[in-house]
Every structure is written in structure tokens, then in C-alpha cells.
Amino acid sequence: MLTFLRSRFNSSLVVSIPILLLRNSTITLPTKLGIGSFLSLSIFMMACTIIRIAGYSPGRSRATEVVWRVFWQYTEACVSVMMASATVFRKLLIARIGSQAEGHQKGMRMPSFVRKGTQEHQSTGRGVDQEAGNKPRKAAYIDLPDLPPAASTGP
Amino acid sequence: MSLRVLGRRRLYLDDGFLILSAIMLCAASGVLYENIFAIYLLNSVGRAPELLRTTAFLSYAKVLQDNHGAQVFSVLSWITIYGVKFTFFAFFKPLIQFRQRLTVYYWISVVFTILAFGLSASAVFVLVIYEKRAFVSGIPTSGTSFIFTLFVGLGDIISDIMSMWLRRYAYLFEITI
Numbered sequence: 001m002l003t004f005l006r007s008r009f010n011s012s013l014v015v016s017i018p019i020l021l022l023r024n025s026t027i028t029l030p031t032k033l034g035i036g037s038f039l040s041l042s043i044f045m046m047a048c049t050i051i052r053i054a055g056y057s058p059g060r061s062r063a064t065e066v067v068w069r070v071f072w073q074y075t076e077a078c079v080s081v082m083m084a085s086a087t088v089f090r091k092l093l094i095a096r097i098g099s100q101a102e103g104h105q106k107g108m109r110m111p112s113f114v115r116k117g118t119q120e121h122q123s124t125g126r127g128v129d130q131e132a133g134n135k136p137r138k139a140a141y142i143d144l145p146d147l148p149p150a151a152s153t154g155p
Numbered sequence: 156m157s158l159r160v161l162g163r164r165r166l167y168l169d170d171g172f173l174i175l176s177a178i179m180l181c182a183a184s185g186v187l188y189e190n191i192f193a194i195y196l197l198n199s200v201g202r203a204p205e206l207l208r209t210t211a212f213l214s215y216a217k218v219l220q221d222n223h224g225a226q227v228f229s230v231l232s233w234i235t236i237y238g239v240k241f242t243f244f245a246f247f248k249p250l251i252q253f254r255q256r257l258t259v260y261y262w263i264s265v266v267f268t269i270l271a272f273g274l275s276a277s278a279v280f281v282l283v284i285y286e287k288r289a290f291v292s293g294i295p296t297s298g299t300s301f302i303f304t305l306f307v308g309l310g311d312i313i314s315d316i317m318s319m320w321l322r323r324y325a326y327l328f329e330i331t332i
Contacts, residue, residue: 042319045236046312053308066225067198069304074187077232080239081180084173087246088158 041083048076169245176238183231190224197225229279236311237272243318244268251321264317271310278303 052072055065156177159170166174187194196215199206206212244265251257281303 049308077235084239084242
């Protein structure tokens with residue numbers, strides 16, 4: 001019994017390591033919860049197996065608990081099919097993460113002259129504000145002048 | 156399944172395993188529905204073997220001896236459970252093909268899962284022998300059937316952990332890429 005409990009403890013340690021990895025990843029909290037719930041279904045499957053074995057203990061009544069075994073095996077089968085079907089919804093989560101990462105990469109790939117212009121714009125604004133005696137403001141976006149609209153000219 | 160077909164425009168190997176699992180689960184549900192009375196009777200005989208000597212059980216003795224509902228259900232449900240595991244194995248194979256160490260781990264997991272499935276399917280028939288013997292003799296089963304159940308459960312859990320490691324690695328891999 002002690003060996004059985006020790007093996008279960010080791011299994012729980014093995015299972016918890018990727019959860020810690022997921023906790024330290026840089027994705028949003030709802031996405032973490034979504035992926036974590038999908039991954040927890042396999043933990044539920046293992047729990048079903050442990051419960052099925054525990055109910056079959058010969059030390060209690062030395063009886064073949066057929067109903068107990070059938071019930072938990074059926075539950076495990078249903079959860080496994082649900083878990084395999086849930087991978088489709090995982091793709092939706094990954095697609096959302098991909099779009100977020102793409103936007104972040106676009107921000108990272110801003111040309112150097114644009115970044116320089118942004119810094120100059122911020123410093124200029126800060127100087128004007130300081131001259132006027134106001135509190136310094138943080139520039140929220142790059143304020144470029146509008147391009148003139150295209151006009152057709154006749155001969 | 157419709158999302159899978161519409162999203163990928165064709166059926167892959169993992170879809171085939173998932174369809175097989177779903178069909179087996181439906182069949183197991185039907186078998187369970189048809190044989191639930193005999194399964195409960197078998198369970199009651201296992202709990203109280205002295206019921207076999209009562210006259211009320213004599214009319215059900217033939218039904219119980221000829222009934223294989225629990226065994227058929229067990230085989231179908233094991234095919235369902237292991238079919239889902241092979242769904243994940245087939246799904247994650249393209250993701251690990253350029254990683255040497257993970258490929259070795261992948262094939263070890265596949266072989267272990269095949270062996271665990273063979274053990275589970277064969278243990279059903281071994282348990283049938285023990286349960287029938289217990290039913291005919293009226294003596295409760297010994298610890299041998301429990302040992303078989305324990306090994307089957309351990310194989311199931313370990314193959315679960317192996318496939319879960321692959322899944323989590325693939326999740327993290329896709330997220331960090």
C-alpha cells in the first residue's frame with residue numbers, strides 16, 4: 001500500500017511539473033486557464049483509473065466489484081473522447097495567441113528612424129509643456145501629419 | 156468532428172482514431188444498456204455468494220452463465236480509451252519529427268501504449284475465467300484478479316502520463332514559437 005501511495009505521489013509530481021511551466025509562460029490568464037483545463041482532463045482520467053483500482057480492493061469484501069469497475073471505466077472512456085474532441089477548441093486559443101504575437105512582432109520591427117522620430121517628438125512635447133509650466137505628458141501615439149488627398153488634374 | 160473536417164478539409168489518421176473511439180463508445184453504451192441487469196446480478200453474486208443457493212436466483216443462473224455483456228463492454232471501452240491515446244500520438248507526430256530525443260521518447264510511448272492495450276484486452280478474458288469460476292463455485296475470487304486489475308490500471312496511468320508529456324510539450328512549443 002505504501003509503495004502504491006509512493007508511486008501515486010511520484011506520478012503527481014511528474015504531472016505538476018508542466019503545470020508549473022505553463023504558469024511561468026507569458027500568455028494571458030484566460031488562455032492559461034483554458035489550456036490548463038484541457039490538460040486537466042487527462043488528470044481526471046488518471047483519477048478515474050485510481051478510483052477504479054481502489055474500489056476493487058480484495059481486502060474489503062474479496063468480491064469482484066463489477067458495477068464499480070464498469071461505471072468508472074465508462075466514465076473514463078467518455079472523458080477521453082471529450083478530451084480528444086477538445087483539441088479543436090485548443091486551435092482557436094492558439095490562433096488568438098498567434099495574432100497577439102504577430103501584433104507584438106510588428107511593434108518590435110518598427111524602423112529606427114521612426115523610433116528616433118518618436119523620441120524627438122516626445123522630447124519636444126515635454127519641452128513645450130515644461131516651458132508652459134504644465135505637467136509633462138506621455139505621448140500615446142505618433143502624431144504624423146495627414147497626407148493630402150489625391151486629386152485628378154485635367155489637361 | 157465537423158470542426159475538424161471543416162478546418163482541415165480532409166480526414167487524417169488522428170481523425171480516424173477519434174471516429175473509431177466515438178463509434179466504440181456508442182457501441183459500449185448500447186452493450187451496457189442491454190446488459191445492465193445481468194451486470195448488477197453478477198455484482199450482487201460477487202458480494203453475497205450465498206445468494207446462489209436461494210431459489211430466486213435459480214431462474215437467473217442460466218442468464219448469468221451465458222452473459223458476456225461485462226466482458227464485451229470492457230473490450231469496447233478499452234478500445235475507446237486507447238483509441239484516444241493513439242489519436243494524440245498521431246496528431247503530435249508531425250510536431251516532433253525534427254527533434255531526435257523527443258522522437259525516441261515518442262516511439263517508446265507508442266510501444267508501451269500498445270503493450271498496455273494488449274495487457275488490458277487480455278486481462279478482460281483472464282478476469283472472465285476467474286469471475287466465471289467464482290460464479291460456478293460460489294467462492295469469491297482471490298487476489299489474482301486484483302493483481303491483473305492493478306497492472307492494467309498502472310499501464311493505463313503510465314501511458315496517460317507519457318501521452319500527456321507529449322501534449323504539454325507540443326502546447327508549450329506552439330505557444331513559444
